[in-house]
Amino acid sequence: MAENILVIGGGPAGLHAAIELAELGVNVSLVERDTFFGGNPKKFKYKYLFPDLQPAENVIGELIKGAESNNNIKKYLSANIESFKEDGKKFSAVIKSSTGSETKTFDSVIVATGFEHFDPAKDSKYSYQLFDDVIDIKDLERMMGEGNFTRPSNGKPPKNVAIILCVGSRDRHVGNQYCSRVCCTVSVKQAIELKEHFPETEVYIFYMDIRTYGFYEDLYWKAMEEHDVQIVKGRVAEITSGPDNTVICKGEDTLLRGPFEIPFDMVVLASGMEGGPQSPEMADKLGIELDEHGFLKQANVTLSPFKSNKDGIFLAGACTGPKAIADAIVEGGAAAMDAYIYAKKNS
């Protein structure tokens, strides 16, 4: 008899895990809280994915198609796990969806509940939601996905744009002490896209560090060398309203100019990633642990990063910490293997 595995979360990691397991002949139940699969990339209409700037739709669309066309995957949308309990080495879960409640027994479980974008309104110095022209990376990503690069306040091309890194990350005040890992790369990518769209627009990036890790290093070289993006070391201390419908960024250029107050047409906040309310909810429901950053805790970060602290429950994607879509997909596959081995041994 085929194994039964529960995958919670239909983003990149969950979709990939579900497809891999289905290919192995497993009966997969894929539970997604939203009305659609694809997770945050779909929800916020990401446009291009780094490093190769391929259209997000190609990647996410492919995953969704793979899951939808596979009959071994039972798909639950607008669904949640209503109750969950251990049953020997197996698990019993009540899945509640628009079509009603269903109780099922599973051999193992993969949690791939992802992350939430940090809400920049929580850090008042950035005046997010106070000024129309202060947006964040997910807003810009969505706008660009819709082919719109103009200022939200008046629909005109911006003369200059400030991109501010590390918003809601690496900051003891907001409570997120970690680096969100992808926002530097996404921001530099967005700077290049902006410049390609409006070559006349001046683009500034205000940074504490540029962490375009690994092979993405040359992304900001390209931004500087081909697009003349201004990369300034200094975190912005305050955003206020300026003359002629501008917003003023106030800060210190720690290397060159000293104090600055520059009026910008548009400001993009590189807001980071958070575990979101779903992480504690899952920890609570499934009896697994949260880490000190509000993400789900890996049993052993290096040796068994896809295991939770509970046997038979596995973790994949951004629910264990900020990461890129490519990494989330890799983890989906790895967790699928772990979950399959566990199911095989115990079924």
Added chain:
Amino acid sequence: MEYDENGVSIVSNDFKKEIFEEAKKDFRYEEYVRGCLNCGVCTGGCPPHRFFDFSPRMVLQNCKSNDPALVWGMMDEYVWACFQCFTCAMICPFLNNPGGVIAILREISVRRGFESAKKVLKPYSRVLLKLTAYGNQLSPDMIQPDFFPDWGPHIGYASEDLPLKRKAIPMPTLQVTNLAWDVAPEAMKELYTIFEEAGVFKIIEVVDPSLYEIIQDIVDDVRSE
């Protein structure tokens, strides 16, 4: 005292070290000085940074450098440029408190009676006198054009005919101009004890010996009443 070309007083390396150690021993130091990555957000939000060569980021970096000479370099003019508004502490992502460090350094400067502290506190001697000797902070007779240029063009009018103006105030004003309100002798005696215990009189003795003598005469008078 001799000064170098930056206006920093010249002292021995051992003395610089002693001062730095004194700062580090302060119970607040560890809480105020944490990691610092030169992000500059404190300086970006610091009001005096727009007017002077003063930067809370440098305050933190100088402390982190563990170089007593760099810390000493801030002891003269530098530490007095801070407004003590603590915007820096509100926004530093590492939870540093450069304004708090400044407070620690200033207290050392005052305790040790450094020239810069004396110079900065001189204009406040009238306030110090009123406060410590009479329990008042500001009295009408202190309102003089020279001392309150920031009050604008009306300071002249405001400082004239004080006794008459006092009479027009519809609440008990003691009908005097050298006090704002009446402090009972018992309360004053208690205040003196507090100032003594807290080391306030001692500090005044260090930074302004002649002021200290005036205050002590008044204290003795009140105590013997």
